[in-house]
Amino acid sequence: MSGLGAGAVIVFVEHATGEPAPASLAALAVARGLADALGAPLEAVALGEGAVAAASALGAHGLGVVHVAHDDKGDAGRPFDTPALPGRLLAHLLVTNAPRALIAAATARGTETLAYAAALTNLPLAAACTQVSAADGEDPARALSVTRLRWGGSVLEEARLDGATVLLTVADGAGADGAVPAPPAGAPRIITLADEGGQPDTRVRLVERVASAAGGVSLAEARVVVGGGRGVGGPDAFGLLEELAALLGGTVGVSRVVTGAGWRPHSEQVGQTGTRISPDLYIACGISGAIQHIVGCRGARAILAINTDRDAPIMARATYAVVGDLHAVVPAIIAELRRRGATPGA
Amino acid sequence: MNILVCVKRVPATGGRVTLTGDGLAIDARFLSFTISPHEECAVEEAVRLVEASGGGTTTVLTLGAEAAADQLRDALAVGMTRAIHLVTDGEDWDPMATAAAIVGVVRADAAEGFDHDLVLFGNEAADSGDYQVPIRVAAALDRPWLTGVKGLDVEGTSVRARRDGTRGQEVYHVPLPAVLAVREGLNRPRYPSIPGRLRAKKVAIMATRPERQVGGPTMIRLRVPDEEDAQVHVLGTGAEAAPAVVDLLESLGLVNP
Numbered sequence: 108m109s110g111l112g113a114g115a116v117i118v119f120v121e122h123a124t125g126e127p128a129p130a131s132l133a134a135l136a137v138a139r140g141l142a143d144a145l146g147a148p149l150e151a152v153a154l155g156e157g158a159v160a161a162a163s164a165l166g167a168h169g170l171g172v173v174h175v176a177h178d179d180k181g182d183a184g185r186p187f188d189t190p191a192l193p194g195r196l197l198a199h200l201l202v203t204n205a206p207r208a209l210i211a212a213a214t215a216r217g218t219e220t221l222a223y224a225a226a227l228t229n230l231p232l233a234a235a236c237t238q239v240s241a242a243d244g245e246d247p248a249r250a251l252s253v254t255r256l257r258w259g260g261s262v263l264e265e266a267r268l269d270g271a272t273v274l275l276t277v278a279d280g281a282g283a284d285g286a287v288p289a290p291p292a293g294a295p296r297i298i299t300l301a302d303e304g305g306q307p308d309t310r311v312r313l314v315e316r317v318a319s320a321a322g323g324v325s326l327a328e329a330r331v332v333v334g335g336g337r338g339v340g341g342p343d344a345f346g347l348l349e350e351l352a353a354l355l356g357g358t359v360g361v362s363r364v365v366t367g368a369g370w371r372p373h374s375e376q377v378g379q380t381g382t383r384i385s386p387d388l389y390i391a392c393g394i395s396g397a398i399q400h401i402v403g404c405r406g407a408r409a410i411l412a413i414n415t416d417r418d419a420p421i422m423a424r425a426t427y428a429v430v431g432d433l434h435a436v437v438p439a440i441i442a443e444l445r446r447r448g449a450t451p452g453a
Numbered sequence: 454m455n456i457l458v459c460v461k462r463v464p465a466t467g468g469r470v471t472l473t474g475d476g477l478a479i480d481a482r483f484l485s486f487t488i489s490p491h492e493e494c495a496v497e498e499a500v501r502l503v504e505a506s507g508g509g510t511t512t513v514l515t516l517g518a519e520a521a522a523d524q525l526r527d528a529l530a531v532g533m534t535r536a537i538h539l540v541t542d543g544e545d546w547d548p549m550a551t552a553a554a555i556v557g558v559v560r561a562d563a564a565e566g567f568d569h570d571l572v573l574f575g576n577e578a579a580d581s582g583d584y585q586v587p588i589r590v591a592a593a594l595d596r597p598w599l600t601g602v603k604g605l606d607v608e609g610t611s612v613r614a615r616r617d618g619t620r621g622q623e624v625y626h627v628p629l630p631a632v633l634a635v636r637e638g639l640n641r642p643r644y645p646s647i648p649g650r651l652r653a654k655k656v657a658i659m660a661t662r663p664e665r666q667v668g669g670p671t672m673i674r675l676r677v678p679d680e681e682d683a684q685v686h687v688l689g690t691g692a693e694a695a696p697a698v699v700d701l702l703e704s705l706g707l708v709n710p
């Protein structure tokens with residue numbers, strides 16, 4: 108046990124060579140709320156090249172203790188080139204320190220790392236939590252209450268997480284209710300995490316990185332997305348949506364009906380099993396607004412729906428709407444933009 | 454090559470979600486059922502890989518209520534060859550209990566000569582989104598694993614698996630036997646043919662009732678998030694709405710007048 112009293116709440120902090128990731132800092136805020144409620148110490152763990160720098164940076168976030176491993180560049184077992192290694196290191200930390208909770212951001216990496224640590228230690232893991240607190244009327248050393256996302260966030264689940272040590276990942280955008288940032292603790296104590304010994308598991312190895320093709324606006328980061336669904340009617344009419352997107356300096360996104368029919372590639376799909384977008388404006392053309400599509404575009408500042416059906420579910424989610432056939436409306440918008448000589452905004 | 458694919462029956466909800474009175478499930482009385490798109494891709498990949506390898510078996514497994522046999526038939530209809538049903542009373546099992554039951558199947562199959570070179574999962578179940586059953590199964594079997602897989606090629610006794618990383622695509626070497634969690638976009642699943650449907654009807658589904666292990670977390674209730682009621686502002690009807698749309702684009706600063 109780390110000290111006497113309650114086991115610590117430990118946060119797995121991802122970092123880009125020494126710079127803590129924003130998602131991890133958000134998870135840290137939620138973890139701090141839990142630690143405060145339980146009267147438990149808050150600690151962090153950082154792995155890989157730059158871990159020590161990340162640990163030092165965490166001092167400014169009120170961390171007094173940070174566990175690190177594999178800080179060395181070019182280390183034979185570079186943690187993230189073998190996906191099993193980070194989870195093994197965290198499993199070892201779980202066994203040796205018996206923390207109250209191990210928390211990470213619900214990123215792809217945070218999730219798989221905690222899932223493997225949980226699997227190796229046979230401990231429960233609640234994924235994509237938005238809230239965590241002591242369970243009402245239960246021993247806080249044995250049970251926590253969590254709220255977590257189901258259906259990509261269309262449905263919330265309230266659940267109980269039993270056990271003296273539990274794992275959880277924190278969903279993107281989770282609020283840290285009432286968590287007051289602690290004063291900077293100065294330089295944190297850095298503890299080097301021992302490997303569990305034995306041969307590292309390097310069966311799965313990263314053998315190549317393929318940089319994403321440069322140029323074009325990325326769907327996840329586009330300021331304007333022009334979306335097309337079944338109402339577009341076939342692959343050819345997407346030329347219209349591309350033209351509108353180009354005039355607005357944006358890009359095209361589509362529904363699953365469109366990718367399933369092979370009209371457009373899956374890389375353009377918006378939704379639960381596609382890409383999450385957060386543009387200033389999402390122009391949804393011929394898209395009904397199924398919940399699995401909506402979870403992908405909830406981050407949009409505004410939605411303009413163009414749909415023949417005034418009662419389509421998308422109308423209840425949209426900020427603006429044009430009721431009509433997209434094959435008439437979109438060309439008219441393009442013509443009007445050209446008539447006014449409009450150029451994409453800065 | 455032998456491949457096992459795990460799928461989960463879920464309601465195909467549309468534009469709105471309604472919960473049952475006790476708040477423990479989605480009210481599916483008027484809904485059809487499906488599996489996650491990730492899992493559809495896993496099924497498709499298994500069928501293609503075994504076809505290409507020139508022989509072997511493709512087994513589809515589900516843990517769920519009696520009615521989940523429909524989803525097994527759907528997978529058989531697109532070319533899977535065996536089906537295993539771990540029958541439950543319809544309650545949702547937590548990820549630890551689910552993984553333990555699946556591990557039992559992999560071991561029992563191996564004992565009967567069906568050693569699965571690959572166990573494929575969808576990256577996360579459509580409904581519960583637990584993101585851990587594949588990794589728990591891999592850990593229990595001490596097999597290598599990878600999640601988020603969007604491309605894979607079998608090369609002898611290993612696979613080359615691609616996934617999206619933080620900086621572009623990452624390619625991994627994964628020795629077989631392995632456990633992979635795949636994402637939609639891996640391939641474009643075929644639709645079942647009529648002969649496929651007929652063939653699927655004739656396959657005997659192997660059904661057993663597994664022991665449920667204690668695990669976690671325990672669901673207490675579901676809730677639909679309160680969304681502020683967006684008051685939609687209708688800009689107009691048909692092509693005549695175009696000037697109002699461009700006015701809006703200007704006012705949002707998305708185009709310069």
Ligand SMILES: Cc1cc2nc3c(=O)[nH]c(=O)nc-3n(C[C@H](O)[C@H](O)[C@H](O)COP(=O)(O)OP(=O)(O)OC[C@H]3O[C@@H](n4cnc5c(N)ncnc54)[C@H](O)[C@@H]3O)c2cc1C
Binds near residue numbers: 337466467
């Ligand atoms: C587990 C799961 C995951 C899923 N993941 C995703 C996902 O990631 N992304 C996704 O998009 N879907 C996803 N889906 C599918 C989703 O449920 C819907 O089936 C899909 O989003 C519907 O696509 P759509 O809106 O294009 O088609 P439809 O629902 O058929 O809607 C077409 C709309 O176009 C309108 N329309 C028709 N003609 C015109 C016209 N000429 N002009 C203007 N409007 C017109 C109609 O009024 C209608 O509103 C998922 C489903 C499941 C079960």
